[in-house]
Amino acid sequence: MSYPKVKLVKALDNYQLIVRFDNNQTKQYDVSPLLKKAMFSPLKNLALFKAVKVENGGYAVVWNEDIDISEYELWQHGQPIP
Template sequence: MKSPKIVSAQAIDDHTLSIKFSNHEVKHYDISKLLEKPMFKPLKNPHFFKHFKVDIDGYGLMWNDEIDISEHELWQNGISQASTE
């Protein structure tokens, strides 16, 4: 199954993202499990964590050249929330 693209995202606390997808569904994604991996350790810093960009084509979230999370991961493992529309 193809995952919908990311339309927008925001950090709602020091380890949780709220992501709106192109199908209008909103999911929350907790990054805590990723912090065990060396690549994601910088995300433990709340200031760094909250400063990401949505890929221009909606295929993921990016913090820098080394750290990103794909739309597929966020879609598959995010927790569905009430729609914003």
């Protein structure tokens, strides 16, 4: 099964991401539970968290070469925004 690709991402102050997909649906994804994991702990730095970008091709959102979240995870676990 194929999943929509990420088109736009915006980071909010409360460790939430607003993600717009290429099918024009928008979802809100809560990153805060991931901050307990070592890989994601640098994102506790709000300046780094807000530096999120869409990976080329829309397959993930990325912060640096070590931290990313796939389009599958964002699509499956994000909450729809009407």
